[in-house]
Amino acid sequence: MVIELWRALGVEPQGLLAEAGPPSLLGVPLLGRPLEAERLRRQGIDRAAVAVGDNAARERLAAALVRLGFALPPAVHPAARVSPSAEIGAGSVVLPSAVIAAAARVGPLAIINHAAVVDHDAALEQAVHIGPGAVLAGEVRVGARSLVGAGAVVKPGVTIGADVLVGAGAVVVRPVPAGLRVMGVPARPV
Numbered sequence: 001m002v003i004e005l006w007r008a009l010g011v012e013p014q015g016l017l018a019e020a021g022p023p024s025l026l027g028v029p030l031l032g033r034p035l036e037a038e039r040l041r042r043q044g045i046d047r048a049a050v051a052v053g054d055n056a057a058r059e060r061l062a063a064a065l066v067r068l069g070f071a072l073p074p075a076v077h078p079a080a081r082v083s084p085s086a087e088i089g090a091g092s093v094v095l096p097s098a099v100i101a102a103a104a105r106v107g108p109l110a111i112i113n114h115a116a117v118v119d120h121d122a123a124l125e126q127a128v129h130i131g132p133g134a135v136l137a138g139e140v141r142v143g144a145r146s147l148v149g150a151g152a153v154v155k156p157g158v159t160i161g162a163d164v165l166v167g168a169g170a171v172v173v174r175p176v177p178a179g180l181r182v183m184g185v186p187a188r189p190v
């Protein structure tokens, strides 16, 4: 997803770092393990993206890259719609058909997946993942590292704490405290 996103923006990724994997992915060569990042930085490479689905792992890896001096630019697919008054944090990705509405604030390292909607004045902390087709209504808040599953809906103004997992298809109508897993309609802790 991330390789194709950067290509859609006219940027060809030069290489991948991964613990293991095939010699190349979608034509991008594997250059080594994540530990090699320091060597690449010394060679003058200064931009990176963290293509890791696990929110906490993405946050840790990004922090290590920033310490090494890499910039993590955000990437918004040309087929996404982002309001000019919305903010997108460093290292965040916005995939095709996603909508980010007026005055919404997406923190760093977010994944706003295909066709997700982040409506007006919503505020997302760092390293969240809003799943495909999920809808965050206006003024919703989402805490750091939380995952809102595919097709879930969050009612206007509801606050979701940090490290929450909202199950696919859930309808969240009340605040969700940090660390909980909720699912169903209406969403309840499980």
Ligand SMILES: CC(C)(COP(=O)(O)OP(=O)(O)OC[C@H]1O[C@@H](n2cnc3c(N)ncnc32)[C@H](O)[C@@H]1OP(=O)(O)O)[C@@H](O)C(=O)NCCC(=O)NCCS
Pocket: 131, 132, 148, 149, 150, 151, 165, 166, 167, 168, 169, 170, 182, 183, 184
């Ligand atoms: C909620 C969730 C985390 C539960 O995962 P899990 O612990 O592996 O749960 P299981 O698949 O073992 O299912 C356990 C029970 O919960 C039910 N269940 C699972 N997911 C559910 C959901 N989203 N809504 C309602 N019920 C659900 C199952 O039917 C099962 O019920 P049963 O015991 O009566 O048969 C997961 O199903 C989910 O929705 N994850 C979100 C993934 C996602 O959308 N990611 C987006 C990125 S692509």
